[in-house]
Amino acid sequence: xxxxxxxxxxxxxxxxxxxxxxxxxxxxxxxxxxxxxxxxxxxxxxxxxxxxxxxxxxxxxxxxxxxxxxxxxxxxxxxxxxxxxxxxxxxxxxxxxxxxxxxxxxxxxxxxxxxxxxxxxxxxxxxxxxxxxxxxxxxxxxxxxxxxxxxxxxxxxxxxxxxxxxxxxxxxxxxxxxxxxxxxxxxxxxxxxxxxxxxxxxxxxxxxxxxxxxxxxxxxxxxxxxxxxxxxxxxxxxxxxxxxxxxxxxxxxxxxxxxxxxxxxxxxxxxxxxxxxxxxxxxxxxxxxxxxxxxxxxxxxxxxxxxxxxxxxxxxxxxxxxxxxxxxxxxxxxxxxxxxxxxxxxxxxxxxxxxxxxxxxxxxxxxxxxxxxxxxxxxxxxxxxxxxxxxxxxxxxxxxxxxxxxxxxxxxxxxxxxxxxxxxxxxxxxxxxxxxxxxxxxxxxxxxxxxxxxxxxxxxxxxxxxxxxxxxxxxxxxxxxxxxxxxxxxxxxxxxxxxxxxxxxxxxxxxxxxxxxxxxxxxxxxxxxxxxxxxxxxxxxxxxxxxxxxxxxxxxxxxxxxxxxxxxxxxxxxxxxxxxxxxxxxxxxxxxxxxxxxxxxxxxxxxxxxxxxxxxxxxxxxxxxxxxxxxxxxxxxxxxxxxxxxxxxxxxxxxxxxxxxxxxxxxxxxxxxxxxxxxxxxxxxxxxxxxxxxxxxxxxxxxxxxxxxxxxxxxxxxxxxxxxxxxxxxxxxxxxxxxxxxxxxxxxxxxxxxxxxxxxxxxxxxxxxxxxxxxxxxxxxxxxxxxxxxxxxxxxxxxxxxxxxxxxxxxxxxxxxxxxxxx
Amino acid sequence: xxxxxxxxxxxxxxxxxxxxxxxxxxxxxxxxxxxxxxxxxxxxxxxxxxxxxxxxxxxxxxxxxxxxxxxxxxxxxxxxxxxxxxxxxxxxxxxxxxxxxxxxxxxxxxxxxxxxxxxxxxxxxxxxxxxxxxxxxxxxxx
Numbered sequence: 032x033x034x035x036x037x038x039x040x041x042x043x044x045x046x047x048x049x050x051x052x053x054x055x056x057x058x059x060x061x062x063x064x065x066x067x068x069x070x071x072x073x074x075x076x077x078x079x080x081x082x083x084x085x086x087x088x089x090x091x092x093x094x095x096x097x098x099x100x101x102x103x104x105x106x107x108x109x110x111x112x113x114x115x116x117x118x119x120x121x122x123x124x125x126x127x128x129x130x131x132x133x134x135x136x137x138x139x140x141x142x143x144x145x146x147x148x149x150x151x152x153x154x155x156x157x158x159x160x161x162x163x164x165x166x167x168x169x170x171x172x173x174x175x176x177x178x179x180x181x182x183x184x185x186x187x188x189x190x191x192x193x194x195x196x197x198x199x200x201x202x203x204x205x206x207x208x209x210x211x212x213x214x215x216x217x218x219x220x221x222x223x224x225x226x227x228x229x230x231x232x233x234x235x236x237x238x239x240x241x242x243x244x245x246x247x248x249x250x251x252x253x254x255x256x257x258x259x260x261x262x263x264x265x266x267x268x269x270x271x272x273x274x275x276x277x278x279x280x281x282x283x284x285x286x287x288x289x290x291x292x293x294x295x296x297x298x299x300x301x302x303x304x305x306x307x308x309x310x311x312x313x314x315x316x317x318x319x320x321x322x323x324x325x326x327x328x329x330x331x332x333x334x335x336x337x338x339x340x341x342x343x344x345x346x347x348x349x350x351x352x353x354x355x356x357x358x359x360x361x362x363x364x365x366x367x368x369x370x371x372x373x374x375x376x377x378x379x380x381x382x383x384x385x386x387x388x389x390x391x392x393x394x395x396x397x398x399x400x401x402x403x404x405x406x407x408x409x410x411x412x413x414x415x416x417x418x419x420x421x422x423x424x425x426x427x428x429x430x431x432x433x434x435x436x437x438x439x440x441x442x443x444x445x446x447x448x449x450x451x452x453x454x455x456x457x458x459x460x461x462x463x464x465x466x467x468x469x470x471x472x473x474x475x476x477x478x479x480x481x482x483x484x485x486x487x488x489x490x491x492x493x494x495x496x497x498x499x500x501x502x503x504x505x506x507x508x509x510x511x512x513x514x515x516x517x518x519x520x521x522x523x524x525x526x527x528x529x530x531x532x533x534x535x536x537x538x539x540x541x542x543x544x545x546x547x548x549x550x551x552x553x554x555x556x557x558x559x560x561x562x563x564x565x566x567x568x569x570x571x572x573x574x575x576x577x578x579x580x581x582x583x584x585x586x587x588x589x590x591x592x593x594x595x596x597x598x599x600x601x602x603x604x605x606x607x608x609x610x611x612x613x614x615x616x617x618x619x620x621x622x623x624x625x626x627x628x629x630x631x632x633x634x635x636x637x638x639x640x641x642x643x644x645x646x647x648x649x650x651x652x653x654x655x656x657x658x659x660x661x662x663x664x665x666x667x668x669x670x671x672x673x674x675x676x677x678x679x680x681x682x683x684x685x686x687x688x689x690x691x692x693x694x695x696x697x698x699x700x701x702x703x704x705x706x707x708x709x710x711x712x713x714x715x716x717x718x719x720x721x722x723x724x725x726x727x728x729x730x731x732x733x734x735x736x737x738x739x740x741x742x743x744x745x746x747x748x749x750x751x752x753x754x755x756x757x758x759x760x761x762x763x764x765x766x767x768x769x770x771x772x773x774x775x776x777x778x779x780x781x782x783x784x785x786x787x788x789x790x791x792x793x794x795x796x797x798x799x800x801x802x803x804x805x806x807x808x809x810x811x812x813x814x815x816x817x818x819x820x821x822x823x824x825x826x827x828x829x830x831x832x833x834x835x836x837x838x839x840x841x842x843x844x845x846x847x848x849x850x851x852x853x854x
Numbered sequence: 855x856x857x858x859x860x861x862x863x864x865x866x867x868x869x870x871x872x873x874x875x876x877x878x879x880x881x882x883x884x885x886x887x888x889x890x891x892x893x894x895x896x897x898x899x900x901x902x903x904x905x906x907x908x909x910x911x912x913x914x915x916x917x918x919x920x921x922x923x924x925x926x927x928x929x930x931x932x933x934x935x936x937x938x939x940x941x942x943x944x945x946x947x948x949x950x951x952x953x954x955x956x957x958x959x960x961x962x963x964x965x966x967x968x969x970x971x972x973x974x975x976x977x978x979x980x981x982x983x984x985x986x987x988x989x990x991x992x993x994x995x996x
Contacts, residue, residue: 045872048871049876052872104991107985108989110985118978257895262894262901267903267907269950272908272953273914273918389918
């Protein structure tokens with residue numbers, strides 16, 4: 032069926048036609064012109080009214096007799112035009128209005144929703160695809176997807192017009208915009224390709240469409256000033272006259288009913304309904320009608336209370352809640368003003384008495400555990416003090432508590448717990464957070480004159496959890512949204528794209544976003560093996576493994592719910608395990624100082640886990656948690672990993688698996704952007720023996736690991752959690768010579784800074800290899816030897832004045848004794 | 855015949871179609887919409903003056919200000935409390951009555967506007983037509 036015929040079958044056709052004839056722009060322009068004419072006509076007529084009887088005016092009477100009736104005529108015609116346009120606006124917006132209040136409001140014979148009809152109407156002379164691109168909805172969708180206009184125009188012009196033979200299938204009785212999008216995505220391969228190249232999936236396309244529809248509906252909805260919800264925002268003149276005054280409570284609290292979150296339609300969150308219903312049921316009980324909201328730190332608990340306030344205002348709740356005031360007590364203010372037991376007890380009792388006497392208050396305590404702690408500190412029996420009030424039939428209390436504090440301070444107190452209905456506030460899903468963000472974005476857009484793309488909002492919602500694991504995701508996402516608008520404005524941008532979000536997060540966290548590289552970083556990533564090999568000799572497998580892990584992480588194809596990489600380096604001492612970690616830090620993460628190092632032999636005692644993640648009882652932060660919180664992006668070296676105790680190993684088992692851990696306060700610590708390198712001497716003896724007998728330990732990796740597991744050092748599940756277990760083989764003579772060359776090179780470089788040139792000879796290198804290595808410690812003694820024999824002797828000569836800046840020196844070996852010669 | 859095949863014919867037909875649809879809405883669904891708006895405004899006035907609350911709490915003490923009667927018989931104290939509580943109730947009754955009368959007056963005034971609003975809505979297209987015709991007459995024929 033041709034679109035035109037299909038369109039005409041619906042009663043909405045006339046509305047679409049009216050809208051096409053009189054577009055929003057035309058209506059605005061005509062209304063503006065006619066208002067101006069009305070204004071000037073009235074001004075002229077008023078002037079005429081005052082001057083018509085004056086003697087001077089008699090001369091112009093004939094002109095006035097001709098002009099004045101015509102001005103009246105213009106005035107009347109323009110009044111009629113303005114009124115007609117008002118009616119037309121009312122007519123058109125009523126269609127949107129019905130779409131908003133009930134998605135199923137349309138009758139079957141209307142065939143399609145108004146938004147879907149607008150797309151079909153735009154494509155009546157071409158096809159649906161062209162219609163979609165042509166329609167105002169389509170154009171806004173592309174804007175919200177961040178696709179530049181010229182690219183759309185190119186695609187539009189290149190795409191041949193193929194009139195539809197079959198109309199899109201509808202999921203319900205009437206065609207919705209979603210049906211059109213699914214149809215276009217599945218049948219128009221070129222459209223599909225066009226979006227896929229831009230990395231836009233069908234879900235994202237539908238998300239952007241929903242965002243646009245929501246914006247239009249919201250705009251139309253706000254025009255309906257006569258709605259019950261709008262008028263309910265205005266407080267009644269005599270609302271408080273029948274209820275008691277709360278002088279003291281007002282000092283320590285605020286009325287939640289006045290909060291923007293309660294009065295803004297855009298900020299209402301329907302996904303909180305189950306929790307709100309639970310509160311409603313709890314508060315309706317005849318006595319002990321109190322609710323305890325438990326959730327992660329952040330505003331989510333308050334969001335539920337705001338939801339309750341909104342329902343009270345709209346009258347969408349039990350009648351007994353009408354005219355109730357939801358008042359939140361600030362425990363911080365109480366803490367500041369109550370310095371002793373008597374004051375605290377008196378103030379709390381008076382406040383609660385006021386609440387009961389007022390008769391219209393739902394009393395919210397913003398942090399019950401903090402109040403309990405305060406009273407305990409001041410020596411007050413708080414629970415017994417408030418218990419009679421909580422049991423009172425005329426009081427309704429909603430207490431808020433963080434989950435960790437609930438377990439610590441409330442759960443064990445059965446009396447207190449018995450007075451409350453406990454309600455756990457569930458964290459919102461990413462989809463729900465996106466919904467909240469889209470509505471908040473519209474408000475921010477208005478304030479900052481900025482546009483958010485749908486993909487930017489989606490990225491913000493996803494990033495909130497990934498980069499900021501503490502607190503509630505929706506809170507974090509909302510704060511990011513509020514922060515990014517002024518940031519974008521400062522950077523001279525009027526549109527926030529997905530890339531801007533990544534840049535913003537990068538600036539905020541110092542963690543580079545996956546898939547975004549600077550040219551220097553790109554060069555480094557591609558040549559990582561080469562760059563590390565300049566510092567680490569003879570351990571190609573290890574270098575390849577860490578380089579690969581880093582490339583996978585930066586390109587964004589790794590599992591983002593685990594650390595960036597976790598490796599177990601096994602092998603004898605002095606073969607380059609630690610050096611590999613240092614080299615990685617030096618090459619990629621800015622410098623050796625950026626490597627975080629934990630000497631695991633320090634964590635052998637039973638309280639090692641406490642030392643690492645902190646202890647609640649001692650109130651001491653953990654070494655590891657503080658370290659990775661400060662630097663969320665880098666390398667962590669876990670040296671001598673086998674020496675730590677089993678509890679610590681279990682902690683790292685979870686860390687390698689989930690990419691986060693909880694510290695002493697139950698706060699999540701993110702380690703998803705960290706490469707862990709655990710080094711161990713376990714199996715060193717076996718590796719050494721293998722090399723001695725001419726075997727390559729790499730070929731016997733499984734055997735070595737099996738021996739380590741059977742010795743009980745590491746559990747098999749821990750070994751399996753590592754992204755790679757790498758066997759470091761003992762170094763060959765050539766490797767050792769290269770290492771000696773490298774180390775001497777570093778000494779020479781330091782001497783150059785002092786103006787002294789050190790000539791590195793083969794004789795010196797051989798001396799260092801011969802005396803600075805052994806079977807047990809590998810190349811480790813080399814450094815010591817260079818320090819003692821070479822650096823020490825040069826230093827002595829510098830102090831005595833034998834060597835000065837501008838000298839060239841060389842080491843001479845005589846009878847295996849090193850001496851320094853000036854050349 | 856030429857007229858039927860030209861763009862003018864289409865424009866006129868479209869205009870008639872749009873006008874027809876509009877008038878259908880104006881005299882059907884829109885009346886219900888106007889009634890809903892009127893109802894919402896009435897409810898708003900009712901709530902704005904807190905009529906229900908004032909009516910049910912007409913004799914309550916002003917802002918629940920009251921004193922507790924002594925637990926042991928003490929005539930002086932008892933009378934003192936009685937006087938204070940009575941004053942509070944009297945103040946409450948006076949102020950509430952004033953607001954209640956004012957509210958009911960506004961509410962009733964608005965209630966009786968419904969027939970006028972509906973009539974104006976029904977003749978609205980005619981008013982517009984009248985304004986246009988009068989305007990044209992004034993411009994061209996006066």
